[in-house]
Structure formats: structure tokens, C-alpha cells
Amino acid sequence: MAENVLELRNVVTAFDTEGGQLVAVDGVSFSVPAGKTVGIVGESGCGKSVTAMSIVQLLPQPAGTILAGEVNFCGEDLLKADHERLYEVRGGEIGVIFQEPMTALNPVHRIGKQLSESLILHLGLDKKAAWARSIELLEMVGIPSPELRVSDYPHQLSGGMRQRVVIAIALACNPKLVIADEPTTALDVTVQAQILELLSQLQKDQGMSVILITHDLGVIAESCDEVVVMYGGRVVEQASVYDLFANPRHAYTQGLLASIPRLDTPRKSVLKTIPGNVASIDEFVPGCRFCQRMERTGETLTNRADFIEIAPRHWVENCPLCVQEQGGHDE
Known part of the structure; x- marks a missing residue:
């Protein structure tokens, strides 16, 4: 197995609210092998983005707090790093592609200045060299006439081009890891395919690892x-x-996969859905939260199941009511 660039171990992240401290990420563990892409999937509010922002400690302040766990990046626990070290890591060794490119870019600064800033801070380039490198980066991500676009403001670019600029900023310093937080959400299908192909090609060219939310x-x-x-x-x-995809073992995963429309589905068929609703964060039970959604009762709601390796390199939260052999989800 390839060496892991990133390892999260039992990370717990909480937010202070008027009603008390609420845990948004509850003991999350996973690893990212070198040169590989790890996808994080789930419904809105399941903790995907909070997990990603916990890695680089970009949580809303002062509300967001990482209470426990380890974030080992190339052998270094980032949760023990000081502010100066985190400034080096963010944008330098770990790039972040934010969800909405219009809010990720500063509307009052030209594209070239925003690209140059990272190059000057992390690579020590002078302004002239950073500007020239910015043009190269825009060309690398497929923006036409980069020598002209480098002087544009964000509002002068289309959504797809802005997203390419955000990718260029994330990749400017040749990071070892890129966190892409729903990088194609605001884009149409054609541009989405182009952006994903671009990310895949750049990953192959630069050998970086990717977390794709x-x-x-x-x-x-x-x-x-x-x-x-x-x-x-x-x-x-x-x-x-x-x-x-071949053998989903948790009922929630099976439900997600069953809800995808298929080409062989008869016309006007009722699409499958997962019954129930996601509980509010302040109502989460200590045990199995999918059992809570299914309105089940018993010990599974009070006792959290172990996270076990149910097959080689296949891990699951082993709730006895949710983990089944391959088949449809429990309805």
C-alpha cells in the first residue's frame, strides 16, 4: 500500500452555540494515500466540510474548536503545530479549492495579484517573477489568453473560469495534498466535466493527493x-x-446508491429515497444515528458500534441493524 500523506485519527470538532457545545465531527478517522484521490460523500450536514476545514484549522472562530484527535500530515501532527507552521502549510503544502469561487476570490483585487500573493509568501518570488508564474498557472488550468485575464477582476470571468482560477491558486506552490470542497457545485454539467478532468490530469502530472468532497x-x-x-x-x-459500489455494507451507503437514477429504470418510476430525516445536531444520539433516522429503538441508539475492517481495506461502523450482506437498504 502506498504511504499515507494524511492520517486522521479520532478527530472531534465542536462548535459553541447559545445552547451549549455541539459536536459536528465525532471521532472521524481515515487516511489519504500518496498520489491517490479519496472522496468524501454524504448528505448536507453530515460533517464533510467541517472535517476538511479541521485538517487545516480554518474553522469559524471563536466558535469552532477541535477537541481531540490527531491530524498527521507527512508524519507531523498539525493539531500541535503553532500558527507560523500552519501559515506555511496552508496554501504551501496543502492547497484548498473552496466551494464557491466567487466568495473564495477577493472581488477588489485582480486575478494576478491574488495568484501572486501565494507565490510571494510561500516561494519567495519577487513581484515580477510571481506575475509571470501567475500567467503560466492560468495557462496550465486552461484559461484562454492568460496574459490578458491575469489583469481581470473576478466579476469579469465566468463561473467556470473563476473555478479554474481557484484551482490555480490551490496548485500554485505544488502542494502535496489538495482539499477540493465540492469544486463543481455551481457549475453546469459540461464545465463540471472539464473541471474534474483538469483536476485528474493535474494530479497525474504533479503526483499530489486529493480529498474530493x-x-x-x-x-x-x-x-x-x-x-x-x-x-x-x-x-x-x-x-x-x-x-x-460493488458491495456496500452499511444501510446508509446502500440507500445512497439505490437513490441514483439508472438508464434501465422504467419511465415515470418513483425514485427510491432514504426514509426519515437527518436529525438535528443537537438531537444526535450517542449510538447509531442511522437507526435514529429509521426511528428504531433499543441498544443501538445508546451504544456506538465499533468501526471494524469487515473485509480487506473495507471498514464499516458495525451496527448490527445497519450492516447487512449485499442487498437493498432497510425500509
């Missing part, structure tokens, strides 16, 4: 080597992309 299981199947399925602030299943 998305709602789209089609994107996961196309782009990822391994998959982490999150629900209720926890990892409920982790496997290679082939194993997960």
Missing part, C-alpha cells in the same frame, strides 16, 4: 480511488471505490 456519487465513481461515507458527523463506511 461531493454529493455526487457519479463524480465519486469517476474520479476517486477510495471513498469515505459520512453520516451524522461520523464515518459509517470506507472502502475502495470498486468495493463500495
